Amino acid sequence: MHTSGPTPSGRPGSPARTANRALRVRDSDRVDACAVLDAACGDGQLTELEHAERTRIAMRAGTFAQLDAVLDDLQIPANLVDRPATSRAHRRPARRWLRAGAFVAAVALIGMLCGWVSSDDGPVASHRTPDMTTAAGLESFLTTYRAHFGDLLADEVVLHPDTASIERPAAGxxxxxxRTWYRDKFSSGSTTSRKPDLQPLDLGKLDLAKLAALLAGAAQSVGAPGNPISHIIIDRSGISRDAPPAVSIYVGGAVSGYLMVDFTGEPLYISKASR
Structure with missing residues (x-):
């Protein structure tokens, strides 16, 4: 396990850098990487689809090399430059992000910024889809999901305020x-191999009443009151196919953390906010 201080950086190809890239990452490193991706979406470095895909990869990264793959071409907010997940010598700070307060404000506006532009429809005046990181938005999404697919089965769902990415067994x-994307409507994406005996998750078993309370109090629960929920991941709580279904609620901002609960709302894990 590496230390909590900044990870030393070497030039690309140096022994120090190679060793750093092989280090295992912590939950806090994954959260830091997602904060960078959120900011990159907010200031136009990433499209919504790129943001959703990179977030999915970052939350499953096992090593710094895997985090590097989704962060290497991005400008890093100044308040995150020296964090272990982002302190690579080849990265450059974004001059637009000179104040931590500006970063907090931008993350709070990510849903709005991403909602103003659609690759299909051009600018829109307001959100047509309720914020899917709220109880009302999640319920609305599930209703739309059932109407579109005819069921509530999925292997993984990643929800942002205005967009969602879904992995589910291919029909038949x-x-x-x-892989399917959602922003006001569903758009089919890539198809990959899947273990045919893997049981998909039943989103209909989510206790929406308990989740409503958890979403409302998520920022307080992780020790970052007032900060927005950046995204929600619904999948299994571990890599085993027998791992129980879970909902992970990520709080973003200058300080960030997340909590994981099962489908009934019972706590499984909490990562307190860190600066």
Whole structure:
């Protein structure tokens, strides 16, 4: 396990850098990486689809090399430059992000910024989809999901205020996994191989009443009162196919953290906010 201080950086190809890239990452490193991705979406470095895909990869990263793959081409907010996940010598700070307060404000506006532009429809005046990181938005999304697919089955769902990415068994072929994107409407993406005997999650088993309370108090629970929820991941709580279904609620901002609960709302894990 590496220390909590900044990770030393070497030039690309140096022994120090190679060793750093092989280090295992902590939950706090993954959260830091997601904060950078949120900021990059907010200031136009990433499209919504790029943001959702990179977030999915970052939250499953096992090493710094895997985090590097989604962060290397991005400008890093000044208040995150010296964090272990982002302190690579080849990265450059974004001059637009000179104040931590500006970063907090931008993260709070991410849903609005991403909602103003759609690759399909051009500028829109207001959100047509309720914020999916709220109880009302989540319930609305599930209703739309059932109407579109005819069920509430999925392998993974990642929800942002205005967008969602879904992995679910391909229709008629459980050996294939279909990636679908949602922003006011569903758009099919790539298809990959899938273990056909893997049981998909039943989103209909989510206790929405308990989740409503958890979402409302998420920032307080992780020790970052007033900060927005950046995204929610619904998947299994571990890499085993027998791992129980879980909902992970990520709070973003200058300080960030997350909490993981099962489908009934019972706590499984909490990562307190860190600066």
């Amino acid at each position: 072929d459980p050996s294939k996994s279909e």
